Amino acid sequence: MTIETLTCERRDRGHQPWLLSAARILPDRAPRFCVQLIHGFSERKERWFPLMRFFAACGGVALIHDLRGHGATAPEGEIRRPEDALADPGYDYGILMDDIDTVYAMYGDPSGEAIPDPAAYRPLPRFLLGHSMGALAAALYAARRSFSVDGLILSGLPHSEPMVSPALFGLGVMSLFGGDASVPKGLNRRAFTRFNRTFVPEPESDGQFLWLTNDLAVRQAFAADPLCNRPHPLGDYRTLLRMVRDVWRPSTWDKPSDIPVLLMAGERDPVAGGDAAVIKAGRFLSDMGFSSVDERMYRDLRHEIFMDEGRQTPFADAARFCLTHLPAKAPASGPPGGPAEKPASGEDGAS
Numbered sequence: 001m002t003i004e005t006l007t008c009e010r011r012d013r014g015h016q017p018w019l020l021s022a023a024r025i026l027p028d029r030a031p032r033f034c035v036q037l038i039h040g041f042s043e044r045k046e047r048w049f050p051l052m053r054f055f056a057a058c059g060g061v062a063l064i065h066d067l068r069g070h071g072a073t074a075p076e077g078e079i080r081r082p083e084d085a086l087a088d089p090g091y092d093y094g095i096l097m098d099d100i101d102t103v104y105a106m107y108g109d110p111s112g113e114a115i116p117d118p119a120a121y122r123p124l125p126r127f128l129l130g131h132s133m134g135a136l137a138a139a140l141y142a143a144r145r146s147f148s149v150d151g152l153i154l155s156g157l158p159h160s161e162p163m164v165s166p167a168l169f170g171l172g173v174m175s176l177f178g179g180d181a182s183v184p185k186g187l188n189r190r191a192f193t194r195f196n197r198t199f200v201p202e203p204e205s206d207g208q209f210l211w212l213t214n215d216l217a218v219r220q221a222f223a224a225d226p227l228c229n230r231p232h233p234l235g236d237y238r239t240l241l242r243m244v245r246d247v248w249r250p251s252t253w254d255k256p257s258d259i260p261v262l263l264m265a266g267e268r269d270p271v272a273g274g275d276a277a278v279i280k281a282g283r284f285l286s287d288m289g290f291s292s293v294d295e296r297m298y299r300d301l302r303h304e305i306f307m308d309e310g311r312q313t314p315f316a317d318a319a320r321f322c323l324t325h326l327p328a329k330a331p332a333s334g335p336p337g338g339p340a341e342k343p344a345s346g347e348d349g350a351s
Contacts, residue, residue, distance in 0.1 A: 001025060001026070001027070001028055001053060001056050001057070002025070002026075003023055003024075003025050003049060003052075004023060004024045004025070004026070005021075005022075005023055006021075006022040006023060006024060006065075006106075006107055007019055007020065007021060007022065008020040008022055008065065008099075008102050008103050008106055008107075009076065010098070010099060010102055012095060012098070016075050016076070017075070017076040018068060018073065018074070018075055018076060019073065019074060019075075019076050020065045020066065020068075020073050020099055020102070020103060021045070021065060021066045021071055021072035021073045021074075022045070022063065022064065022065035022066075022103050022107060023045055023046075023049070023052075023063075023064055023065070024061065024062065024063045024064075024107050025049070025052045025053060025055070025056040025061070025062045026056060026061055026110055027056045027057070027058075027059050027060060027061065028056075029059060030059075031059060031060060031061045031110055031124055032059040032060065032124065032125075032323070032326065033059070033060045033061070033124050033125040033126075033127060033150075033322050033323070033326060034060065034061040034062075034063060034104075034108050034122075034123075034124045034125065034126050034127070035052075035055050035060050035061070035062050035063070035127045035128075035129055035153075035322060036063045036064070036100065036103070036104055036108065036126065036127070036128055036129070037051070037052065037062065037063065037064040037129045037130075037131075037134070038064075038067070038100065038128065038129070038130040038131070038134030038135075038137050038138050039064065039066075039067065039070070039131060039133075039134050040131045040132030040133045040134050040135075040156070040304075041132060041133040041232075041236075041240060042070070042188070042228060042229050042230060042232060043070065043071075043222070043227075043228050044066055044070055044071030044072070044225075044227045044228060045064045045065060045066050045071055046071070047222075047228075047307065048064055048306070050306075051306050051315060051318070052064065054315045054319060055318075055319060055322075058319040058322075058323065059323075060319070060322060061108070061110050061124060063103065063104065063107055063108060065099070065103045067096065067099070067133075067134075067137075068095075068096070068099065069232060069233070069236050070227075071227055072227075092239055092242075093136075093137065093140055093239055093242065093243050093246075096137055096239075097137070097140065097141050097144070097145065100128075100137070100141060101118065101145075101148070104118060104126070105118065108122070108123070108124070108126065109123040109124075110123075110124075111123065118148040118149075119145065119147045119148045122148075122150070125150040125151070125322075125325075125326050125327050126148070126149050126150050127149065127150060127151040127152070127153060127321075127322050127325075128141060128142070128149050128151075128152050128153065129153040129155065129318065130152075130153070130154055130155065130157075131155040131156055131304070131306070132155070132156045132157075132158065132271060132303065133158075133240055133243065134155075135154040135155055135156060135157040135158070136157065136158060136240075136243040136244060136247050137243065138152060138153075138154060139152070139154060139157065139247050139285075140243060140246065140247060140252070142259070143247075143252050143253040143254060143288070144253075144254055146254075146257045146259055147257045149259060150259060150325065150326075150327055151259055151260050151261070151262070151321065151322065151325045152259060152260070152261045152262070152290075153261075153262045153264065153318055153321060153322075154261065154262070154263050154264065155264045155265070155305060155306065155314075156264075156265055156266070156269055156271050156272050156303050156304070156305065157247075157263065157265070157272055157281055158244050158247075158271050158272070158273075159271070159272055159273030159277035159278075159280070159281060160244070160248040160277075160280075161244070164241055164244050164245050165245065167241055168238065168241045168242065168245065171234060171237055171238050171241065172238070174234060175234055175235070175238065178234065179234070180233060180234050180235030180238065181233050181234070181235065182233060182234050183231045183232070183233050183234070184234060187232075187234070187237060188229065188231065188232060191237065192211075195210075195211035195270040195271065195303075196209075196210045196211055197270075198268075198270065199211060199268075199302075202216055204216065205219070206223070208223050209222055209223060209229075210302075211269075211270050211271070211302055211303055212302060212303050212304050212307075213301075213302050213303070213304045213307050213308040213309075214300070214301070214302060214308050214309045215307065215308055215309050218304070218307045218308075248284065250287070250288065253288045253289070255288075255289045258290075258291050258292075259290065259292075260290070260292040260293075260294070260321070260325045261285055261290045261292065261293045261294065262294050262296065262317070262318065262321045263278060263281060263282050263285070263293060263294065263295045263296065264296045264298070264305060264314060264317070264318070265278050265296070265297055265298070265305070266297070266298050266300075266301030266302045266303060266304075266305045266308065267297050267298060267299050267300055267301060268300060268301065268302050269301070269302055269303045269305075270303070271303050272303070275297060278295055278297060279295060281295075282295040294321070296314075296317055298310070298313065298314060301314075306318075
């Protein structure tokens with residue numbers, strides 16, 4: 001089992017070309033499904049390699065890329081220090097959706113063939129797994145493109161907050177003076193340290209990122225990583241808040257196809273908002289047309305359930321979800337020049 005380092009070039013009309021840094025892990029045997037992971041805000045894809053290896057061990061192709069402004073993804077031809085912000089003033093979550101599809105079209109088929117239209121043909125059942133901001137991206141993707149996926153896993157999905165619209169207004173005023181490419185001093189600290197309020201730091205902890213995980217070593221590695229918690233331009237925060245606002249707007253959603261959803265959250269996750277907020281989120285997704293929404297809360301875990309103590313249980317639940325929701329039939333149409341392959345039928349449990 002090896003990790004492939006990949007690159008996708010994205011050229012949008014009127015925008016500077018970007019190189020999306022991606023990675024893929026293939027299973028040692030014939031793959032049965034594909035999981036495309038979407039990471040959270042101010043982190044990078046390498047943190048997700050342990051979960052990707054687990055999916056591969058269960059027979060899945062695991063695929064991920066650094067979102068714009070994150071990790072090694074950067075404008076084409078630019079070389080910057082890791083601690084520098086990467087501004088893309090034209091970046092919005094519509095472009096983010098297209099990035100997700102571009103990476104999948106290039107690398108979702110383990111045979112190396114390009115996938116022309118995932119809504120019409122997928123060589124393997126395709127699942128989206130999004131965490132935190134990535135969960136917002138995955139949900140928004142499913143809101144408009146659910147016919148392109150076979151299942152949705154949402155981890156640490158930010159709950160609906162009444163202060164999102166006022167915060168968006170305030171950031172809009174700031175943008176009038178400095179522009180979306182500006183990097184306001186202290187904005188990252190003000191945005192996220194509020195989540196620390198209900199946690200008591202360990203004697204050996206510096207008190208940073210308590211809300212992320214119980215695992216002190218994970219928090220320390222995150223704080224020391226120059227590609228995590230890096231400065232972000234104002235436009236990234238405005239995009240993040242727009243995503244939170246729009247996910248919870250019924251008008252955002254087209255009627256989705258009948259795909260299953262697994263909603264996962266730590267019991268002590270301040271971003272997901274606790275039991276009541278997760279139950280409310282599950283009810284909202286059901287109202288938006290998903291007939292199968294499974295809510296899983298993990299006792300004593302915090303925001304990053306896949307990097308917390310006891311992570312083996314979320315690992316197994318996510319893989320089991322994919323294996324038990326493999327479509328019984330292949331897509332109706334295949335790629336140009338050949339018929340669609342019929343995926344293997346599912347089995348209960350991760351193997």
